Amino acid sequence: MSLRPAKAIQTSLLLLLVVLLVAGFVSTSLVSYYTSRAALRSSIIDTALPLTSDNVYSEIQKDLVRPVLISSMMARDTFVLDWLAAGEQDPEQMTRYLQGILSNYGAVTAFFVSDKTATYYQAKGVLKQIDPSALRDRWYAETKAMSEPYKINVDIDMANADRMTFFINYKVFDYEQKFIGVTGVGLAVDAVTQLLDDYQQRYQRSIYFVDGNGRITLTGANGGPLGAKSGQLLREVEGMQDLVAQLEKPQGGNFEYVLQGNGHYLNVRFIPELKSYLFVDENEADALNSVRRTLYLNLLISLLVSAIVLTLVSIAMRRYQRRISALATTDALTELPNRRGFDLLANQALQEAKRNNSPLNALLIDIDHFKAINDTYGHLAGDQVLRNFAQQLRASMRQSDIICRWGGEEFIILLKDTDSATAQLLAEKIRQQAEQQRYPFAGVNLHATISLGLTEMRPDDSLDNLIGRADRALYRAKESGRNRLCIDAGQNL
Numbered sequence: 001m002s003l004r005p006a007k008a009i010q011t012s013l014l015l016l017l018v019v020l021l022v023a024g025f026v027s028t029s030l031v032s033y034y035t036s037r038a039a040l041r042s043s044i045i046d047t048a049l050p051l052t053s054d055n056v057y058s059e060i061q062k063d064l065v066r067p068v069l070i071s072s073m074m075a076r077d078t079f080v081l082d083w084l085a086a087g088e089q090d091p092e093q094m095t096r097y098l099q100g101i102l103s104n105y106g107a108v109t110a111f112f113v114s115d116k117t118a119t120y121y122q123a124k125g126v127l128k129q130i131d132p133s134a135l136r137d138r139w140y141a142e143t144k145a146m147s148e149p150y151k152i153n154v155d156i157d158m159a160n161a162d163r164m165t166f167f168i169n170y171k172v173f174d175y176e177q178k179f180i181g182v183t184g185v186g187l188a189v190d191a192v193t194q195l196l197d198d199y200q201q202r203y204q205r206s207i208y209f210v211d212g213n214g215r216i217t218l219t220g221a222n223g224g225p226l227g228a229k230s231g232q233l234l235r236e237v238e239g240m241q242d243l244v245a246q247l248e249k250p251q252g253g254n255f256e257y258v259l260q261g262n263g264h265y266l267n268v269r270f271i272p273e274l275k276s277y278l279f280v281d282e283n284e285a286d287a288l289n290s291v292r293r294t295l296y297l298n299l300l301i302s303l304l305v306s307a308i309v310l311t312l313v314s315i316a317m318r319r320y321q322r323r324i325s326a327l328a329t330t331d332a333l334t335e336l337p338n339r340r341g342f343d344l345l346a347n348q349a350l351q352e353a354k355r356n357n358s359p360l361n362a363l364l365i366d367i368d369h370f371k372a373i374n375d376t377y378g379h380l381a382g383d384q385v386l387r388n389f390a391q392q393l394r395a396s397m398r399q400s401d402i403i404c405r406w407g408g409e410e411f412i413i414l415l416k417d418t419d420s421a422t423a424q425l426l427a428e429k430i431r432q433q434a435e436q437q438r439y440p441f442a443g444v445n446l447h448a449t450i451s452l453g454l455t456e457m458r459p460d461d462s463l464d465n466l467i468g469r470a471d472r473a474l475y476r477a478k479e480s481g482r483n484r485l486c487i488d489a490g491q492n493l
Helices: 003-030 033-063 066-075 078-085 091-105 135-145 189-203 241-246 284-326 339-356 370-377 379-396 420-436 463-479
Strands: 109-114 119-122 125-129 150-157 163-173 179-188 206-210 216-218 253-259 262-271 276-283 360-367 402-407 410-416 439-441 444-446 450-456 485-487
Touching (some): 033 276, 033 284, 078 179, 135 150, 339 402, 370 379, 379 410, 410 420, 450 463
Antiparallel strands (some): 109 119
């Protein structure tokens, strides 16, 4: 979606919110208490609760969904896959890797379970051997058998004195898509409980989570409705029959129900990352008492409140949009990782190379005279060249190598565990293939050569230094006549 439609939608939502707020304030100033009560009901159901739900969801994106993304990254990490393929020969490597996850991402625990050896690795070393028949290890069999890529559960953490922990268990597959284990991270349940308490205090509403079967999964320290604890079904909570009659199975939307003689307003929305429903609940009596005390005061401060609410909504929308944009790491044209995706993969590759004292080479590639192709045959022809060249690169490289579209007609490759001599041979092979390659388009065989800059990682290198040297080498290759490879300071091959 382009930025212009997104901004137009945001503006429309803000204008709608302005209309609702102003209408609500004008109504309370012109009509009796009962009309004010109706306006308040409309405001809570249509605006306040959905807005709270949106704000909480934005917070969840930052506080709770991040561990899911970390687990997903671990499950696809080439170090994990290659270490398993090598036969788990050095458990210390896995231990150091899990320690790095803890230090870099702030998780309480990080783990990996090998399906081949049933070994449970965590940041302190080998914890135990998984026994599928044991009750405490049933989670592993359930995760392995499920069709979804990950499972979230609450369990004790043997690596941390049986502390109750919020686990994200992510299935791991090898390069041939064969199941080889489970990895993931965990957050302390008391930390998650504190987050929910913070949300409830901040928004002055009851907030809890329910799974698709109507079972309460997460609550604050004081529990869910009527103090219900995690693990209870809504229908088992005394007094909740009115809500259960409307909501036998959780579903998104706005609801009203009566609990112990008090009316309640409820907003429900599905959180796909947690596979649970977010319940935001407000007691009607509390809301009406507040209206009675502050009816006239609200008339005086309506403009200020409107400005504050609009500012908060605008900030929340911008934060949500930035979060979604940050997840876009793939180039749509070539289906290679884009520059943002490269940053994530490259920093990890650099750390692995330094940790394992293994060579790492950076190869920066520029398609020669690409503008002439666009000017002569059109941008569709240029897009065809970029797509075909990207496919050629993928076919020429190993799965462990990192190939990204750097921007425009430039590509970058990180060659893992590859010494300088081998990297030169591979780079020259890529150059020769490009020189010989033809790209059919509209009855014409397009041809494009490439210039390449190659450099090898040095012990004290940062990612910027490594790419900077490759860029300087590429510049020399283009200045020296193009269709050639230059290494570091520009030695031609």
